[in-house]
Amino acid sequence: MNHRSNLLLLFFLGLCLFQTACVAQTAKLEAPAREDREPEAATGVADNKLSSATEFMVSSANPYATWAGKRIIEQGGSAIDAAIAIQAMLTLVEPQSSGIGGGAFILYWDNQKQRLFTYDGRETAPAAADANMFEKDGNTMSWRDAVVGGNSVGVPGVLRAMEMAHQAHGKLNWSELFDDAIEQSTVGFEVSPRLARLLAIDIHPGLHAFVESASYFKYQDDFLKEGFVRQNKGLAKALTGIANEGADYFYTGELAQKISDTVRFASINPGSLSTKDLAQYQAVKRSPMCGFYRSYKVCGMAPPSSGGVSVMHILKGLERFDLSKYAPDSAEFVHLYSQASALAYADRAHFIADLAFLGISPVPLVNPRYMNERASLISMQKPWTKAKPGKPYSALSVGKDNAYELSNTSHISIVDKQGNAVSMTTSVEFMFGSGLMVDGFMLNNQLTDFSLDPDRDGVPVLNRVEANKRPRSSMSPTMVFDKDGNLKLIVGSPGGSRIISYVAQTIINVLDYGMDIQSAIEFPRITNRNDYTALEKGTSIANLESALIKKGHDVQVRDLNSGIHAIMIKDGKLYGGADPRREGVAAGR
Ligand code: GLU
Secondary structure: OOHHHHHHHHHHHHHOOEOHHHOOOOOOOOOOOOHHHOOOOOOOOEOOOOEEEOOOEEEEOOHHHHHHHHHHHHOOOOHHHHHHHHHHHHHHHOOOOOOOOOEEEEEEEEOOOOEEEEEEEOOEOOOOOOOOOOEEOOEEOOHHHHHOOHHHOOEOOHHHHHHHHHHHHOOOOHHHHHHHHHHHHHHOEEOOHHHHHHHHOOOOOHHHHOHHHHHHHEEOOEEOOOOOEEOOHHHHHHHHHHHHHOOHHHHOHHHHHHHHHHHHOOOOOOOOOOHHHHHHOOOEEEOOEEEEEOOEEEEEOOOOEOHHHHHHHHHHHHOOOOHHHOOOOOHHHHHHHHHHHHHHHHHHHHHOOOHHHHOOOOHHHHOHHHHHHHHOOOOOOOOOOOOOOOOOOOOOOOOOOOOOOOOOOEEEEEEOOOOOEEEEEEEOOOOOOOOOEEOOEEOOOHHHHOEOOOEEOOEEOOOEOOOOOOOOEOOOOEEEEOOOOOEEEEEOOOOHHHHHHHHHHHHHHHHOOOOOHHHHHHOOOEEEOOOOEEEEOOOHHHHHHHHHHHOOOOEEEEOOOOOOEEEEEEOOEEEEEEOOOOOOEEEEO
């Protein structure tokens, strides 16, 4: 990296200084109950400022990555070019969240054509996978046991999706997009506070168990500390191959063989992923899912992502209420919001899966008449009650999904100089994925996003494992357009199944409460996944506990670690926001 680059990086790192007092739990993953393990990995709160610019804006989860994206745009690259450079860099600097061993959903707004394209790079189950693959000795494995090792690894999709989007919208050569990540892998990157913290709390048992991961993440028998400069020669080699030979370098040949061998011969839970599975993987260009919320058009990703359906479901639930009558941190707003959210999550638990694979249209799920029927169940007067799924498909009887997710993942928002935009959410699923590492990158555990039980009380679950199928995802990359069709908001978040709520609440904060994007991101969080109402600890919203209990809510006050990276466009200006709950930074010019 040259001198100018170093200065830039120091500047960005300076923006992201962490307060050491804000560290949360230190429990090991060995802790038994699922809910006791939440919230995991709150690692600090940064003091982020709203960034504004006139030419372009980039917001991502790590300063190195934002810097790489910014540089690509400065060289004349498009939003997708920048997203690829960012993803390559995140593979190195944020290995706990995303990388080339994982999957992603990409929304691309082509400003000249005035058209939105969406690309599905979700992992697929190997051809040899079946509905009972998470069964052991006649019992369904615990989620925690199922995560570690080869069996949970889906065929990674992010590189094929980026390649497909680049062929359609790229401006710079593919080979140039990896330069910064290759250089940084070669000279080393500074371990961030969050990465160091996740290693220190020993969040993933596989990092001890698998030799390549253990030697990469440790130095002299201890997990890497914040500020340690870690080189990653394996990743430099893999990225060089991908830069020179395209995504085929990953999906065919020597690297594909290595990935397959690592999965099949894993010392814990070996899996079935073959070189043929890798060679046959295909990204899918899907139609975006768009609907209207008040005068705005909100567009997201079709299933297997939950984004397009469930974010809209929450918004539509609230549309008939004049939210401006209630403060965004009032018991009234939370009461309404949590009912809308419960309805959305009840439907999601039954109907969101790889619907294209199953030959089911997602359209009935967001049919305006159906949405209004669901919304009519929401009331200010009635106490909070658990929502039941609706009947969007008259002929479909399905069981409730029991997939479980903890909070990780990464979101990238970009607007380039031509006004093209990317909203991309990308993930290896659990922190550090399956714990297996190949050539310096983590392999995902995305197959645990399937329902580990194939049926519920004898009724089949739509999101059951099937060969070559994509697991349901919470990832919700979203774009919002005003009534004249102008792009207004690019938004997305990590956060496991809470992603949907984090995105919906941020949209409401902007559209209904007129907040600037940084304030909308920072605003105290609420979630209700048709279970309990979670209020963000240490915020004004936590004071609502007793008022909400009186309204029938089961309340938990806890950390809610969203990681929203968003851009708002207003009066020709670009405003970038990054979630202070994680390490991201927005920057533009
Ligand atoms: N695996 C999840 C999904 O794709 C995301 C998990 C997370 O945010 O940590 O839906």
